[in-house]
Amino acid sequence: xxxxxxxxxxxxxxxxxxxxxxxxxxxxxxxxxxxxxxxxxxxxxxxxxxxxxxxxxxxxxxxxxxxxxxxxxxxxxxxxxxxxxxxx
Numbered sequence: 001x002x003x004x005x006x007x008x009x010x011x012x013x014x015x016x017x018x019x020x021x022x023x024x025x026x027x028x029x030x031x032x033x034x035x036x037x038x039x040x041x042x043x044x045x046x047x048x049x050x051x052x053x054x055x056x057x058x059x060x061x062x063x064x065x066x067x068x069x070x071x072x073x074x075x076x077x078x079x080x081x082x083x084x085x086x087x088x
Contacts (some may be wrong), residue, residue: 006031
């Protein structure tokens with residue numbers, strides 16, 4: 001690895017700092033990842049694994065798909081079909 005010095009705008013510095021904080025990495029690592037992405041370099045699989053680790057369990061307290069559908073729709077598909085059949 002080679003050490004270099006760069007100048008960033010205040011906005012770039014703020015955004016890089018936020019990215020680094022959100023990912024729990026250094027600003028230098030955040031800049032390297034941004035450069036990898038922009039230049040098509042780096043390890044895409046490692047980046048994907050990192051994204052999965054960073055978001056794992058994010059919605060653990062949310063209902064599963066079937067439970068969510070029942071809450072949104074109010075009834076099961078069978079109940080809705082029975083209601084349609086009785087309407088004929």
